[in-house]
Amino acid sequence: MGSDLSSPSRRQFRTADPAVDAIAGKVFAGERLSFDDGVALYGSDDILAVGWLANYVREKLHGNITYFNVNRHINPTNVCVAACRLCAFGRKKDSPGAYTMALEEAWATAASGYTEAVTEFHIVGGLHPDLPFQYFLDLVAGLKQRFPRVHIKGFTMVEVAYLARRAKLTIPATLRKLKEAGVDSMPGGGAEIFSDRVRHIICDHKIDGDEWLQTAREAHLLGLRTNATMLYGHIENDEDRVDHLLRLRALQDETGGFQTFIPLAFHPDHTALDHLPRTTGLTDIRQIAAGRLLLDNFAHIKAYWQMMTAKIAQIALRFGADDIDGTVIEEKIYHDAGATTPQGMRRSELMRLIREAGREPVERDTLYHSVTRTEDTFTVAV
Ligand code: V47
Numbered sequence: 001m002g003s004d005l006s007s008p009s010r011r012q013f014r015t016a017d018p019a020v021d022a023i024a025g026k027v028f029a030g031e032r033l034s035f036d037d038g039v040a041l042y043g044s045d046d047i048l049a050v051g052w053l054a055n056y057v058r059e060k061l062h063g064n065i066t067y068f069n070v071n072r073h074i075n076p077t078n079v080c081v082a083a084c085r086l087c088a089f090g091r092k093k094d095s096p097g098a099y100t101m102a103l104e105e106a107w108a109t110a111a112s113g114y115t116e117a118v119t120e121f122h123i124v125g126g127l128h129p130d131l132p133f134q135y136f137l138d139l140v141a142g143l144k145q146r147f148p149r150v151h152i153k154g155f156t157m158v159e160v161a162y163l164a165r166r167a168k169l170t171i172p173a174t175l176r177k178l179k180e181a182g183v184d185s186m187p188g189g190g191a192e193i194f195s196d197r198v199r200h201i202i203c204d205h206k207i208d209g210d211e212w213l214q215t216a217r218e219a220h221l222l223g224l225r226t227n228a229t230m231l232y233g234h235i236e237n238d239e240d241r242v243d244h245l246l247r248l249r250a251l252q253d254e255t256g257g258f259q260t261f262i263p264l265a266f267h268p269d270h271t272a273l274d275h276l277p278r279t280t281g282l283t284d285i286r287q288i289a290a291g292r293l294l295l296d297n298f299a300h301i302k303a304y305w306q307m308m309t310a311k312i313a314q315i316a317l318r319f320g321a322d323d324i325d326g327t328v329i330e331e332k333i334y335h336d337a338g339a340t341t342p343q344g345m346r347r348s349e350l351m352r353l354i355r356e357a358g359r360e361p362v363e364r365d366t367l368y369h370s371v372t373r374t375e376d377t378f379t380v381a382v
Contacts, residue, residue, distance in 0.1 A: 015049035038242030054289035054320030066359040071120035071326035080126030084203035088270035088337035123154035133167040144182035157215035158190030188227030220257025233266040233279035260300040263287035269338025292320030
């Protein structure tokens with residue numbers, strides 16, 4: 001054990017793994033973890049000690065609170081030019097199952113399931129070769145006009161970079177137009193794993209890691225908060241995961257624009273990588289814990305229940321996660337890839353899940369302001 005035995009937490013902590021013990025010394029001293037520490041966290045057999053430390057950090061930041069929100073996903077099109085091996089959602093333009101919503105249809109989709117008074121629309125879709133940029137601007141402006149109180153978290157860095165290229169605009173100009181139309185923040189998708197070696201295999205035609213980070217940087221500079229994800233459980237190794245996390249941490253040092261880190265478990269069904277096994281519960285839990293410990297400048301770590309299953313997400317609330325995402329309503333990307341979770345969950349059920357983990361549920365809006373509800377409306381504390 002390290003030298004400072006005066007803190008009660010330090011005295012409670014026990015591990016037989018010397019590498020984790022050394023990491024604990026840093027965690028208790030508030031010191032930043034290194035690349036090698038990250039690899040050691042992934043390699044340790046003592047998952048309970050790793051989780052204990054992540055939970056220690058999580059409780060220092062958020063106490064017992066667990067955040068959730070009431071949101072609806074809208075996927076305007078699944079037509080995509082990228083053909084990523086990791087994906088089961090995208091379709092070529094004329095292939096069976098391809099769809100593109102007319103604007104009225106997208107707005108009607110937003111309205112269905114609105115009964116729980118959603119505070120967020122989460123909008124992501126494919127890279128459509130023909131849809132003009134104006135379609136996306138009109139989509140967002142139309143949503144804002146119809147649902148002025150709903151926060152629009154829309155379009156990944158990958159979509160923004162593609163829209164910019166097609167519209168012959170710079171990334172900042174594209175982001176500015178989306179923001180003017182009504183985009184309030186951006187989701188964290190498309191980051192996958194930044195390693196070129198892996199990216200070439202799982203999503204060859206997407207922007208590379210540096211371009212993803214640069215697009216996020218530009219968004220942050222314009223005042224758009226974004227999330228960050230990491231897709232794990234395919235062909236990446238522990239070093240790739242740590243490299244990904246430390247590159248996110250470096251950008252966060254620079255901009256402070258990331259809100260939440262969301263590890264995403266690879267779902268292989270109906271993808272070109274369907275020979276790979278699914279992730280296990282311990283792998284899922286470890287991503288949450290490693291994320292919490294390495295991303296010392298991220299406020300929030302999300303255990304996305306749709307992806308992890310509600311049962312594992314509940315356990316993750318004791319391994320570093322302080323957020324469980326939302327009611328979701330109509331998730332498509334994971335369900336096309338074989339997810340067996342329900343496509344949405346009621347608010348009351350999410351709260352039960354959180355309470356049974358011994359945590360206190362707090363409904364938030366997208367920017368983590370708490371939401372107070374009366375019978376049929378809500379107010380946001382800013
Ligand atoms: O970008 C695609 C991933 C992402 C598969 O920001 C797959 O709050 C697993 O980013 N198996 C979209 N993953 C989802 C996403 C997200 C989800 C929830 C909340 C937020 C947020 C963001 O899903 C894609 C890609 O990384 N993905 N296919 C698959 N077969």
